[in-house]
Every structure is written in C-alpha cells, then in structure tokens.
Amino acid sequence: MSPMSQRTRLTALAASVLLLFGAAACGSGESGDSGAPATDSGAQKGAFPVTLAHKYGDTTVKSEPQRIVTVGLSDQDAVLALGKAPVGTTEWLGGFKGAIGPWAEKALGDKPVPTVLHDDGTGPQVEKIASLRPDLILALYSGLTKDQYRTLSKIAPVVAQPEDGPDWSISWQDQTEQVGKALGKSDEAKALVAKTEKHITDAAAAHPEFKGKSAVVATPYEGMYVYGPQDNRSRLLNGLGLALPTDLGKVVGDAFGANISKERTDLLDADAAVWIVADPDKDAEKLHSDPLYGKLDVVKEGREVLVKESSHFGSAVSFVSPLSLPYTVDRLVPMLAAAVDGKTDTKVVHPAS
Structure with a gap:
C-alpha cells in the first residue's frame, strides 16, 4: 500500500471512529462490556492537569482518567499495580483472560476483567478501542506509528512510547513512572519502582x-x-x-x-x-x-x-x-x-x- 493510500485509509477510519465514539458517548452507558471504571484510592491532590512527553510530542491529561485502554503490550500491569483496571488491554503473551497474567490477578481483584484487543500486525483495533469510550490510551511499551497515534488521538489522549531509544524498549521503571503521572499517582509509582528494585537487588545480594x-x-x-x-x-x-x-x-x-x-x-x-x-x-x-x-x-x-x-x-x-x-x-x-x-x-x- 502506498503512503498516500495508507493516509487515506487512516483518515477514513478516523472519521468512522469519531462517529462510533460519538454514538457510544451519547448512549445510555449500558454497553455490556466488562470495562466499568475501577474504584481506587484516587489521584494525588493537584496532580492534574499533567503533561507527558513522548515520541510524537506532548500529551496533556486534564483530569483523573477512569476508562483506560492499554495499547502497550505490558502497560496494563503498571495500571493494575497503581489501583486501577483498564477497560481494554492488548493481547501479547499467554492467552490470559483479560490479558492479565497470573502474577497480576491479585491486583485485578474483583474489578471487571478488561476487554481484550488484538494487534495482528496491522496496528491497534481502532473501532473496538473507540467503542470502549476511553479517556486515556497508553502506548508506552509499543511500536505505535505516527499515523496510528494521530488516529487514536481523535478518540482520547494518547501517551506513546518514549522518543529516545527503539520502540518496545522503555524500561519498566520509566513505564511505571509515566503511568503514575498519567493516573495522578506519581508518588505511588516511585514507591512501587523502589519496592520492585529492592526485590531484585536483594536477590542479587x-x-x-x-x-x-x-x-x-x-x-x-x-x-x-x-x-x-x-x-x-x-x-x-x-x-x-x-x-x-x-x-x-x-x-x-x-x-x-x-x-x-x-x-x-x-x-x-x-x-x-x-x-x-x-x-x-x-x-x-x-x-x-x-x-x-x-x-x-x-x-x-x-x-x-x-x-x-x-x-x-x-x-x-x-x-x-x-x-x-x-x-x-x-x-x-x-x-x-x-x-x-x-x-x-x-x-x-x-x-x-
């Protein structure tokens, strides 16, 4: 497919997504999906608005997100560890229910199991993502392209992978801290990183x-x-x-x-x-x-x-x-x-x- 044809396809897709997104937003809220907003301890006072830099510029999250979709292949774990459950996760390994590994089941607890998205090499499932009515899309551990970023940004604020380093290379520490900023939980994220690092350094010692x-x-x-x-x-x-x-x-x-x-x-x-x-x-x-x-x-x-x-x-x-x-x-x-x-x-x- 030529670059022009690719851009045309994405533009048409974005338009259909906006229509779908608008219809979902105007509905009764009884979508039938398993992605109801999670309840947790809430964001830090004064955490919003917050602006996060990434490969395609800056994204501002104006208020505490409640319906999060993770396009990054492992981003859901940081979200869960910080007390929220995504409404949508992207399948990668293991074929786990909700794309939640056994190590993360305790963090999910009794929160609704996320809807699973699939990336078969053609990119994120844009229409399905729109139907989940997200207010934040995380694509930190990803290879999101600029066109895909622009399309998803028509649905909700998108935090893409870092500018520095290759795609799919963000460190788990930076990933956790970026998610923490986006959720208004920077202090919790830093504490989580320190606790996890200690587990590793204790094993090394x-x-x-x-x-x-x-x-x-x-x-x-x-x-x-x-x-x-x-x-x-x-x-x-x-x-x-x-x-x-x-x-x-x-x-x-x-x-x-x-x-x-x-x-x-x-x-x-x-x-x-x-x-x-x-x-x-x-x-x-x-x-x-x-x-x-x-x-x-x-x-x-x-x-x-x-x-x-x-x-x-x-x-x-x-x-x-x-x-x-x-x-x-x-x-x-x-x-x-x-x-x-x-x-x-x-x-x-x-x-x-």
Whole structure:
C-alpha cells in the first residue's frame, strides 16, 4: 500500500471512529462490556492537569482518567499495580483472560476483567478501542506509528512510547513512572519502582556469585536472536549483577534485539545463556546440533537456562513489569545460580509454574 493510500485509509477510519465514539458517548452507558471504571484510592491532590512527553510530542491529561485502554503490550500491569483496571488491554503473551497474567490477578481483584484487543500486525483495533469510550490510551511499551497515534488521538489522549531509544524498549521503571503521572499517582509509582528494585537487588545480594559472570537472553527465532542492552530482559540480568557480552550492544545496534550471524555465535558463550523456547527438549536438541553453537562451552558445561515461552513463567520473563518481576526473579534466580555454579552435573530445573 502506498503512503498516500495508507493516509487515506487512516483518515477514513478516523472519521468512522469519531462517529462510533460519538454514538457510544451519547448512549445510555449500558454497553455490556466488562470495562466499568475501577474504584481506587484516587489521584494525588493537584496532580492534574499533567503533561507527558513522548515520541510524537506532548500529551496533556486534564483530569483523573477512569476508562483506560492499554495499547502497550505490558502497560496494563503498571495500571493494575497503581489501583486501577483498564477497560481494554492488548493481547501479547499467554492467552490470559483479560490479558492479565497470573502474577497480576491479585491486583485485578474483583474489578471487571478488561476487554481484550488484538494487534495482528496491522496496528491497534481502532473501532473496538473507540467503542470502549476511553479517556486515556497508553502506548508506552509499543511500536505505535505516527499515523496510528494521530488516529487514536481523535478518540482520547494518547501517551506513546518514549522518543529516545527503539520502540518496545522503555524500561519498566520509566513505564511505571509515566503511568503514575498519567493516573495522578506519581508518588505511588516511585514507591512501587523502589519496592520492585529492592526485590531484585536483594536477590542479587543473596547470590554474590553472579558478580563478574556474564549472561545473555536469546530465542531461536529465524536462526538465533539475541536481546540487546536496551531490552528489559537483558536489563533484568544486569539488575541481578550479571554482565552482558561485551560486543552485544555493537552487534544489536539501535534496536532491542537482532538476529546474529554464525560468525558471532560466540556472543552466546556466556556463563549463562537464557533461551526462551517453544519446547525446551526439542529446541535444545536442535540448538545443540548447530555445528558452531553445539561446540561452545556454554553447551558442554551445562550453562543453558531453557525457559518455555508458553508457560506462565515464560510469559513473565518477557513481560518485565512491577507485577511480573517478583514472580520472575523468584523462579529465574535459582536457574541462573545452577547455570553459573561451575559444576557440569548441576541440573538447571524449569519451575513447575
């Protein structure tokens, strides 16, 4: 599709969305969806209006939002952790009800389960989002385009991903604090970040053997795909006291991850290689059959950490939010400890859940 045709399609879509949005706003309010406004402790006094900077400019939130839609793939966790429930969430991993992972169910509590949106690669479901009558759209952990931002902004204020760094690379700390500002709960957000960081640093302190050791996160996607320094999975390894391979940032470049050439298979020869895979047994066998990777010490010495991506734990490893991180750390750290202990007969055991 040409750029002109794309703009024309978006303009027509925006017009239809506005009509739909207007009809919904004028209705009785009995929409039948599960996204009724959440009740919570409320925003800080004087928190609004608040202006948030992002990739496409500045967005002002004039008053405390009550109907929040999350387009960012993990934005819902910060919203839930701060006492609100989105009316709409975007599906990413796990196929969970309401796109709420098991680590976030307690935070949801008895609040209505959000309506799930799907992004099949064509972008946000604009008409469905409009039908939810949001007063705030969060797209922090996202790859929202400028045209998509403009279209969604016709429905409600949109807070997009940061200007600095690649798409899908906002740190969980910045994500949480941005959500906190948008909800009028900056102090709560900062406290939440500090509490979560302490969980990570406490785990690192309990495992001084991690200091001076290296680790990398990878997945067998179209070959061998590694996550770079600007990805939250890699940032967690750093938080636990593990270093990333020296040349990782240079190889990945200005992205959150990249496929590596066979000549750079050495990047995977870390003290611990965390693999996110579909089937640990089958994928390990396939990886070990690779003539270059199979000869590395990380394989010979049993330093691989194989994470099943479809498990609850596997989903949490990729989510990296203030709600998923404690869940992840408590399960991942014993695996990392077994991988780096220098004993070839130590088995790295995947958690049951």
